[in-house]
Amino acid sequence: MTTPPTYADVGDAAVRIAGHAHRTPVLTSRRVDAELGATLFFKCENLQRTGAFKFRGAFNALSRFDGEQRRAGVVAYSSGNHAQAIALSAHILGIPATIVMPRDAPASKVAATRGYGAAVVEYDRYAQDREEIGRTLAATRGLTLVPPYDHPDVIAGQGTATKELIEEVGPLDALFVCLGGGGLLSGAALAARELSPNCRIHGVEPEAGDDGLRSFRSGTVVHIDTPATIADGAQTQHLGALTFEIIRREVDDIHTVSDAELVAAMRIFASTLKIVVEPTGCLAFAAVRRLAATMAGQRIGVLVSGGNIDLDRFTALLTASSGGLVPH
Ligand SMILES: *Cc1c(COP(=O)(O)O)cnc(C)c1O
Numbered sequence: 001m002t003t004p005p006t007y008a009d010v011g012d013a014a015v016r017i018a019g020h021a022h023r024t025p026v027l028t029s030r031r032v033d034a035e036l037g038a039t040l041f042f043k044c045e046n047l048q049r050t051g052a053f054k055f056r057g058a059f060n061a062l063s064r065f066d067g068e069q070r071r072a073g074v075v076a077y078s079s080g081n082h083a084q085a086i087a088l089s090a091h092i093l094g095i096p097a098t099i100v101m102p103r104d105a106p107a108s109k110v111a112a113t114r115g116y117g118a119a120v121v122e123y124d125r126y127a128q129d130r131e132e133i134g135r136t137l138a139a140t141r142g143l144t145l146v147p148p149y150d151h152p153d154v155i156a157g158q159g160t161a162t163k164e165l166i167e168e169v170g171p172l173d174a175l176f177v178c179l180g181g182g183g184l185l186s187g188a189a190l191a192a193r194e195l196s197p198n199c200r201i202h203g204v205e206p207e208a209g210d211d212g213l214r215s216f217r218s219g220t221v222v223h224i225d226t227p228a229t230i231a232d233g234a235q236t237q238h239l240g241a242l243t244f245e246i247i248r249r250e251v252d253d254i255h256t257v258s259d260a261e262l263v264a265a266m267r268i269f270a271s272t273l274k275i276v277v278e279p280t281g282c283l284a285f286a287a288v289r290r291l292a293a294t295m296a297g298q299r300i301g302v303l304v305s306g307g308n309i310d311l312d313r314f315t316a317l318l319t320a321s322s323g324g325l326v327p328h
Pocket residue numbers: 052053054081082148149178179180181182183184185233234236278280281305306307
């Protein structure tokens with residue numbers, strides 16, 4: 001089996017992506033801090049290239065292709081953000097890309113992927129197995145498969161977001177990270193354990209897809225059906241072998257939040273922090289809002305994972321809900 005990456009791999013990834021990935025801003029809000037009674041640092045990967053942290057892992061993985069792999073090309077499967085990340089990274093590095101995407105993926109994500117010059121192969125995510133489609137394409141066309149989370153170079157790349165965060169703001173008492181397949185959380189855990197050893201590391205999943213929590217508690221990877229949640233970036237059915245190994249070893253706790261809590265967080269991001277965050281990107285902040293009373297006075301890192309959402313959908317979600325902070 002592949003060995004899991006270490007913090008040294010996160011350091012190497014940081015060197016590879018420098019000058020290609022954005023060093024995203026860390027936002028703070030006195031208003032949010034006052035409301036929650038803690039000091040929050042928002043690492044804004046919604047402002048990363050392609051609108052999500054996935055560019056970090058994708059670019060790191062593709063940078064390591066040898067000449068033969070570069071010539072033959074890359075194949076990836078994704079509900080959206082990994083697809084765009086692979087497509088843009090491949091475009092920058094001159095590598096042909098084929099992306100396997102669900103037929104019902106957000107239109108903006110499909111269009112962006114095609115816009116970067118990638119070939120898109122569609123599938124039905126409720127009936128077909130994307131991993132099998134990806135593996136078949138890889139085998140028949142000689143393409144190299146880069147999975148969205150269970151890959152050492154992807155995990156190491158995702159870890160660079162937390163490395164930047166802690167290097168910028170200093171040690172944290174707690175770090176909250178959204179959890180789908182666990183690439184971001186496991187990379188974050190490697191970086192946080194090294195750079196802020198006493199930081200408590202928390203993963204956050206949608207309530208409807210709590211396979212990570214159940215895996216964490218049972219000590220074995222739990223598989224579930226595709227969960228129904230507005231957090232489309234976390235509709236994964238199971239953790240990876242590598243991500244689970246790191247999460248089990250380094251992560252302190254896993255929480256779940258409801259779709260309504262995601263929308264409430266999305267509203268505060270828009271109204272108070274002035275940023276557009278997709279539902280999956282709201283997972284970490286939603287959990288911090290729920291748990292704030294137990295973390296009074298702490299310095300809390302919040303990974304804001306992505307901002308790719310069709311504006312009509314964004315408006316519809318906010319219109320259908322109420323709550324959050326009272327507007328100015
Ligand atoms: C992919 C993605 C996630 C989940 O990341 P994993 O590495 O699969 O846990 C969360 N938020 C956004 C915006 C994503 O694109």
